[in-house]
Structure formats: structure tokens, C-alpha cells
Amino acid sequence: MDSMILSLGWLGMYAPLALGAVGxxxxxxxxxxxxxxxxVEVESGFGRFIAVAAMPSSxxxxxxxxxxxxxxxxxxxxxPGIFGLGFLTGIALLLSGLAQGSACASAINASKSxxxxxxxxxxxxxxxxxxxxxxxVFALVLSASIPK
Amino acid sequence: MKDYYTVxxxxxxxxxxxxxxxxxxxxxxxxxxxxxxxADETRxxxxxxxxxxxxxxxxxxxxxxxxxxxxKRLQHIVQPALREFxxxxxxxxxxxxxxRLKRAGIEPQRYPxxxxxxxxxxxxxxxxxxADFGLSTLCPWITEAGRHLAAADAQALDRLLMxxxxxxxxxxxxxxxxxxxxxxxFLFKWDIAQAWLLRDADAAKQRFQILIDEVKHVQ
Numbered sequence: 001m002d003s004m005i006l007s008l009g010w011l012g013m014y015a016p017l018a019l020g021a022v023g024x025x026x027x028x029x030x031x032x033x034x035x036x037x038x039x040v041e042v043e044s045g046f047g048r049f050i051a052v053a054a055m056p057s058s059x060x061x062x063x064x065x066x067x068x069x070x071x072x073x074x075x076x077x078x079x080p081g082i083f084g085l086g087f088l089t090g091i092a093l094l095l096s097g098l099a100q101g102s103a104c105a106s107a108i109n110a111s112k113s114x115x116x117x118x119x120x121x122x123x124x125x126x127x128x129x130x131x132x133x134x135x136x137v138f139a140l141v142l143s144a145s146i147p148k
Numbered sequence: 149m150k151d152y153y154t155v156x157x158x159x160x161x162x163x164x165x166x167x168x169x170x171x172x173x174x175x176x177x178x179x180x181x182x183x184x185x186x187a188d189e190t191r192x193x194x195x196x197x198x199x200x201x202x203x204x205x206x207x208x209x210x211x212x213x214x215x216x217x218x219x220k221r222l223q224h225i226v227q228p229a230l231r232e233f234x235x236x237x238x239x240x241x242x243x244x245x246x247x248r249l250k251r252a253g254i255e256p257q258r259y260p261x262x263x264x265x266x267x268x269x270x271x272x273x274x275x276x277x278x279a280d281f282g283l284s285t286l287c288p289w290i291t292e293a294g295r296h297l298a299a300a301d302a303q304a305l306d307r308l309l310m311x312x313x314x315x316x317x318x319x320x321x322x323x324x325x326x327x328x329x330x331x332x333x334f335l336f337k338w339d340i341a342q343a344w345l346l347r348d349a350d351a352a353k354q355r356f357q358i359l360i361d362e363v364k365h366v367q
Contacts, residue, residue, distance in 0.1 A: 030153055034326070037157025040181070105153050105326060113161040 002076060009079030012086030013070045019090030020063025023097020027056025030101035038112040052104050055125055059097040062136040069143045081146040085139055092135035100128040155184045156330045162337050165310060165344040170355055178338060193335055195221060196230050200237035202343035215262035229320060229329040236316055238266040243290060246272045246281060247297055310340050
């Protein structure tokens with residue numbers, strides 16, 4: 001039983017990085033595929049589409065920071081806290097990466113034929129990013145209350 | 149569920165067909181983009197277009213063989229979204245055929261061969277005496293189509309059917325904006341738009357002149 005609790009602690013410590021990276025991978029892939037499709041259609045503005053496709057990479061960065069903050073000696077006392085905080089933060093980062101990828105793909109698709117809406121079309125993707133930032137910031141705040 | 153981000157994003161925006169001045173994509177380019185799909189998916193799309201496109205040519209197929217011709221080819225269309233649209237279009241054609249038969253005073257049982265195809269045939273034959281065949285709740289366009297047929301207004305009928313199909317395709321495409329539904333919707337909308345633009349000879353002449361002027365850089 002003790003070893004299982006300790007295993008969960010390790011899992012929770014690495015979860016934000018791993019799940020955030022998975023979310024970023026799929027998010028960037030979705031937006032990147034849309035950017036590639038748009039490049040076939042447009043005559044200019046290639047750089048901005050590729051830049052938008054990179055937006056979902058932030059979830060992996062948040063995951064790295066949360067994993068570093070949760071890094072400590074795993075004990076029976078702090079393992080449940082690390083697991084809960086790390087795993088749930090990881091899930092939030094994973095899903096926000098996927099959702100942001102779809103939002104970025106839609107922004108690219110919409111703005112390819114109407115360049116003037118490029119800025120405003122990114123608002124949904126920025127909103128999704130905002131929720132990832134919530135999860136990230138509160139993970140940092142709450143990690144302070146987990147015993148070292 | 150597979151995603152088609154690249155193909156969907158490579159397709160241009162297509163406004164409603166009545167607002168179009170020219171097609172945003174040539175047939176050649178459209179087929180190039182569709183080749184980004186898997187070969188079988190492209191084949192299914194082009195087969196569906198040959199069956200239920202706006203203007204279908206049967207070539208050597210005799211009218212009595214048409215039902216068999218459709219049934220044989222329909223087996224190859226297995227993509228759910230595409231199949232849904234093909235069945236919807238066949239239902240539409242069947243209802244139109246029924247309206248025309250009724251107007252000509254021909255009983256469906258006395259028609260040589262099959263007069264219609266798909267799931268609505270039995271229902272229509274059962275409700276033959278009703279003006280809308282008991283289908284106007286499901287297909288609200290029937291009453292107006294019947295009016296246009298009675299007035300022999302082919303243009304208004306075409307426009308009504310095109311608009312009905314366009315709205316159906318918009319709903320289909322919006323259900324999954326980066327799925328096969330969106331690709332299906334674009335192809336058949338393009339087909340409608342092309343048919344719409346080809347039907348007005350004067351407008352076509354004008355557009356042709358504009359294109360020539362553009363090529364020649366005439367201000």
C-alpha cells in the first residue's frame with residue numbers, strides 16, 4: 001500500500017509536464033495542419049499562420065514549471081497532495097492544449113480569406129489560454145501548502 | 149473520428165451561391181485539394197458527386213436501369229456524412245419525381261420501372277392522395293416546389309432546391325468543421341455554385357468580359 005501511495009506521488013509530480021506536453025503536441029499538430037492547408041490557399045502571411053500554430057506549446061511550458069515546483073522528496077505525507085495537484089493540473093493542461101489547437105485552427109481557417117479578422121479571430125484561443133493560466137497559477141500557489 | 153484540418157483549411161470561403169460572382173476555386177484545383185484525402189475517400193466523394201451532383205448525366209444508362217445503377221454504386225459510399233447527404237438528395241429527387249408524376253396524372257404503380265429511389269418511396273405511394281405526401285413536416289419545401297411546378301417556373305424551382313440543399317450542406321458542415329462533413333459540404337456547395345453561375349448566359353458573358361479585362365489589366 002505504501003509503495004502504491006509513493007508511486008502516485010511520483011506520477012503526480014511528472015503528470016503536469018507529460019500531460020501538458022501531450023496537449024501541446026496535439027494542439028500544435030491541429031493548428032499546424034490547418035496552417036499548412038491555409039498556406040496552399042493564400043499568397044502571403046505565411047509567418048503569422050505558423051506563429052498561431054505554435055500557440056498551444058505554452059501548455060508544455062506551464063507543465064515544466066509546475067513539475068519543477070512540485071519536485072521534492074516523495075513521502076507518505078506529501079504524496080497524495082502531489083498526486084492530486086499534479087494530475088489535475090496535467091489534465092487541465094492537456095485539455096486546454098487540445099481545445100486551443102482547435103481554436104487556432106479555426107482562427108487560421110477563418111482569417112485566410114479575410115485577413116482583417118486575423119486579430120479578433122485569435123480571441124477564443126487566448127481565452128482558452130487564460131484557463132490554462134488559471135490552472136497553472138493556482139497549482140503554483142497550492143504547491144506551497146504541500147509538505148516538503 | 150478523423151480530422152481533416154489540412155484539407156478543410158486549403159479550401160477557400162464559399163459565400164451563398166446567389167452572392168457569388170465567380171467560383172473561388174477551379175475544378176482542377178478542387179480535385180487537387182481533394183487528393184489530400186485518402187484515395188478511397190476521394191473516390192467516394194467523386195462517385196457521390198456523379199450520382200447526386202446538381203446536373204447528373206447518365207450517358208448510356210437506360211431509364212429503366214437507373215434504379216439498379218444507383219443501388220450498385222451506393223454500396224461503395226460508406227462514409228456516414230456522405231451517405232447521409234446522398235440519401236437526402238435522393239429523397240429530394242424522389243419527391244420531385246412524385247410531384248411531376250402526380251401533375252401528369254400518372255399513378256406510381258402504372259409507371260414502367262422504378263419511379264423513385266430510397267426510403268421515401270413506400271411512404272409516398274401510401275400517401276399518394278395528399279398534396280404533400282404527408283412529408284411537409286420533414287421537407288417544408290414540398291409545398292413551394294409544388295407551386296413552382298404548377299406554374300412551370302423552372303428557375304424558381306431550381307433556386308428553391310439549390311437553397312434547400314445549400315442550407316442542408318451548411319448544417320452538415322457545421323456539425324464537424326474540420327471533419328469529412330466539411331469536405332463533403334464544400335464539394336457539393338461548389339457543385340451548386342457552379343450550376344448557378346452557368347445558368348445565366350448574359351451574366352456569364354459579362355463575367356467573361358470582366359475576366360478578360362482583368363487579364364489584360366484594363367481599368
